[in-house]
Amino acid sequence: MDADNQEEKTxxxxxxxxxxxxxxxxxxxxxxxNELSPVWCIPYEEKKINLVDIFGNxxxxxxxxxxxxxxxxxxxxxxxxxxxxxxxxxxxPGVGKVLGEIKxxxxxxxxxxxxDAVEVLENMIGDSCVNGFHIFFPDPWPKKKHHKxxxxxxxxxxxxxxxxxxxxxxxxxxxxxxxxxxxxxELTQTEGLKNKFEGFAPKQEWRPETKFxxxxxxxxxxxxxxxxxxxx
Numbered sequence: 001m002d003a004d005n006q007e008e009k010t011x012x013x014x015x016x017x018x019x020x021x022x023x024x025x026x027x028x029x030x031x032x033x034n035e036l037s038p039v040w041c042i043p044y045e046e047k048k049i050n051l052v053d054i055f056g057n058x059x060x061x062x063x064x065x066x067x068x069x070x071x072x073x074x075x076x077x078x079x080x081x082x083x084x085x086x087x088x089x090x091x092x093p094g095v096g097k098v099l100g101e102i103k104x105x106x107x108x109x110x111x112x113x114x115x116d117a118v119e120v121l122e123n124m125i126g127d128s129c130v131n132g133f134h135i136f137f138p139d140p141w142p143k144k145k146h147h148k149x150x151x152x153x154x155x156x157x158x159x160x161x162x163x164x165x166x167x168x169x170x171x172x173x174x175x176x177x178x179x180x181x182x183x184x185x186e187l188t189q190t191e192g193l194k195n196k197f198e199g200f201a202p203k204q205e206w207r208p209e210t211k212f213x214x215x216x217x218x219x220x221x222x223x224x225x226x227x228x229x230x231x232x
Contacts, residue, residue, distance in 0.1 A: 029096030036099040037114075042086075044115035046123040054111060055084040060131035063088065065117045065151065066138050068212065070098035075208040076134075077110040083131075085110045088117040117151075121159055130163045133170045137212035140176035152183040157190040164230040169196070171204065172226040175216025180224035193228040201227035 025033070042049065051061050060083050067073040067087045077085045087110065089095055095114050102110055113120050138151045147153075152172055160170055170193065174180050180200065187193055203225060213223060 025093045025096055028100060029093050032100035032103065033092060033096035036103055037095070037112075040099055040102050040110070041095070041112045041114055042124075044113060044120065044124070048126050049124050051084065051086075051126075051129060055109065057084070059084050059109070061086060061129065062132040062134060063125070063130055064134040064136070066090075066135065067094060067098065068137075068210070069094045070101065072134075072136055072208040072210050073110065074098060074101040074105070074107070076206075077107050078105055079206075081109055083109065087112045088120050089114060090116065118156060118159070121163055125163050127162050128165050131165055131168045133160050133164070133168075135170070135172045136207075136210055137174060137216070140174060140179040142176065142178070147182065150179065150182065152179075153186045154190060157186055157193065161190055161192040161230055166230060168230045170226075170228045171207075173207070173213070173223065175213065175219075175221040175223050177222055177224055180226065184226055187226060187228045190228075192231055194231050196227045196229050201225040 042054065052058055055061070062076075062083055063086045064073050065088050067089050068091075070087065070089075073085060073087050076083075087098060089098075089112065092114070095112055098110070098112060101107070113124070135152060140150070157170070164170070170187065172180075172183055172187075174183070184195075184199070188195060203223070204227065216223060
C-alpha cells in the first residue's frame with residue numbers, strides 16, 4: 001500500500017482540516033504561552049460558554065478560525081475595540097505569539113481557544129450568537145483526494161450558518177483559485193446563507209494583509225474573497 005492510500009485509510013471518519021506539526025517556539029512565545037494562556041485562553045470543554053460573561057459586555061462577537069501567527073487577528077482587535085474577537089487555533093507557536101501581542105497592546109477584546117474548530121463550534125458556541133466568521137488562507141488541500149479535508153465545505157458551512165446571528169457573515173479569503181471556486185459552490189448551496197456580491201467579493205479594505213497573503217502574491221497567485229451573509 002502506498003503512502004497516500006495508507007493516509008486515506010488512517011484518516012477514518014474523523015477527518016481534520018489541518019495537520020498538527022511540532023512547530024518551534026521562540027523563547028518569548030514559550031514564555032508568553034506559559035504565563036498568559038491561563039488568562040486569555042479558554043479551556044476546551046463540551047459545554048456552551050457564555051460570551052457575554054467572558055468579554056464582560058454585549059458587543060458583537062467575531063470568530064476567526066485558524067489564525068496562524070495572528071497578525072490580522074491582533075490588528076483587527078486593536079483597531080476595533082468595540083468588537084469582541086475569539087480566535088481558534090491548534091498550533092501552539094501562533095497561540096504564544098498572539099498572547100504576547102495581547103499583553104503588549106493591553107487588548108481586552110481578544111480571547112483564544114486552542115482546539116479543533118469544528119468541535120469548538122459544535123460543543124462550546126451557542127446558536128445564533130456569532131456576528132461573523134473570518135477564515136483567512138486556510139490550507140487549500142489541492143489534491144482532489146484531499147478535498148474532504150477542506151474547511152470551507154458542507155456540512156461545516158451549515159454549522160457556521162446555525163451559529164450566526166441574523167445578518168451575520170462568513171468572510172473567506174484564499175490564494176488558491178480552485179479552492180475559491182469550490183468554496184463558492186459550497187457556500188451557495190448552504191441554506192440560510194446568501195452571497196452579498198455577484199460571485200467573488202471585492203477586497204475588503206479593512207482586512208489586514210497576512211503573511212500567507214504576501215507569500216501568495218509573491219508566487220503570483222490571485223487573492224480571491226467570498227462574503228456571505230445570513231438571511232434574516
